[in-house]
């Protein structure tokens with residue numbers, strides 16, 4: 144990291160920024176003791192296992208092991224590089240980062256995302272101006288007016304218009320001296336199939352800029368105003384736009400989502416705008432994709448652990464499809480999810496205009512959870528005759544099987560049995576059969592994301608069960624060094640890490656000693672310098688613990704460790720003797736090597752003591 148930005152600048156940023164401030168923009172944090180706790184944004188967290196220490200300026204998740212300092216957080220959460228994260232934080236706390244320390248190649252790398260944000264922002268301004276000033280833009284305005292959107296909402300969300308023609312936007316960028324291949328890479332232009340050059344991707348469409356949670360424009364959605372196809376066209380995947388991770392309106396909605404502990408999820412830009420304009424500002428829209436694990440995680444960060452999500456749909460069929468598709472995603476994300484289907488012929492926009500927002504909100508408050516909703520739908524479709532009940536059962540097995548939480552599953556099973564007045568064990572058998580089949584073939588849930596969640600949080604940071612008693616002891620010593628740095632000179636003198644058997648803890652021990660010898664020794668800075676992922680995870684997990692240490696207590700622990708080493712040495716000598724008597728040369732060579740290692744460590748240690 145020092146290659147890009149001078150070390151003292153990084154320290155300055157680290158010392159002036161409040162990590163709790165930065166993280167609580169995207170995760171609801173509550174104070175408990177010295178630390179803050181919240182739901183982890185990096186895995187599907189059930190109980191708040193994510194903690195932030197303002198004092199140590201680090202965070203750590205006890206669920207998945209992710210942790211680090213404020214730079215690490217921004218890098219992991221937003222996918223920034225280290226220099227990007229540093230620059231963003233520098234601006235935030237008013238620290239100037241010297242530009243001259245960057246080579247042109249480094250600067251290009253760092254600026255890539257910033258460049259895409261800039262191109263998108265310029266395009267958004269261009270489209271917005273075309274809407275307000277252009278002649279064809281008038282039709283678009285008429286369309287928006289007819290849909291009831293106010294000038295305020297058009298300005299607030301910088302809605303625009305992409306004029307008819309093949310190179311309006313390209314000419315604009317050309318006049319601004321922006322390289323056209325960058326425009327193409329940002330997804331705004333397409334390479335011509337014949338000949339050379341590019342053409343505008345978006346033509347004759349109303350344009351909705353899409354922002355990330357931090358408010359940077361990452362892409363666009365374009366909608367036609369007539370019957371031409373496709374009705375919606377979105378930015379393709381780019382280095383900054385990924386629809387699996389993006390939700391329209393999230394930056395504008397996050398504060399209200401937090402306040403209401405509820406988020407409304409709609410399918411399109413216009414539904415979003417209608418709800419937002421009507422005063423329901425805790426709303427987001429998916430971007431032509433089913434809800435993903437990433438979406439749910441991001442939303443849970445906004446609404447908190449007790450919060451709920453309400454999916455809003457305009458027809459039973461759309462509602463059923465979405466319910467079936469999203470049940471496993473919500474279940475994995477431990478999110479309380481409900482479904483609200485509007486009366487036939489209504490979308491949120493038309494419903495609110497006809498019946499008002501209060502009526503809409505009353506409906507939202509009464510929205511059913513997904514399983515109840517699906518049961519209702521099945522009952523309505525098949526009726527409660529014997530044949531009907533059998534069909535309902537068939538319909539409901541998939542959704543029930545998609546629930547991972549055993550207690551929840553059993554409660555729903557009971558409820559369904561009561562409602563259909565059938566034996567619960569019959570349902571149980573069916574679900575089991577289904578599970579068996581599911582293991583053989585493809586999972587029931589369309590758009591399955593199981594692999595995503597399974598691959599998440601693979602980093603083992605915690606004390607594992609096979610760890611030896613000695614390694615456990617070493618872990619305690621490292622925790623002591625991280626939490627009570629006063630003891631470090633003593634550890635240095637006695638050269639304790641030399642005697643560690645666990646290689647990661649040993650490496651960490653040396654890093655800590657080096658860090659405290661070389662610098663002001665703040666733990667957040669040390670953690671930023673650990674390159675090995677596992678060592679990094681161990682360090683954050685141990686540093687964030689709240690134990691109280693006393694100097695005497697520490698000395699006692701060190702003494703215990705040393706007498707353990709002596710004991711081990713005695714055993715080693717005995718084993719060597721045994722091997723010698725038995726003539727077991729293979730074993731003997733190994734044991735002697737170990738003895739030599741001990742002797743070397745001891746000699747080093749004595750040198751140190753003498754120097755002192």
Ligand SMILES: [Zn+2]
Pocket residue numbers: 183184185186188193204205206207208209600
């Ligand atoms: Zn986590």
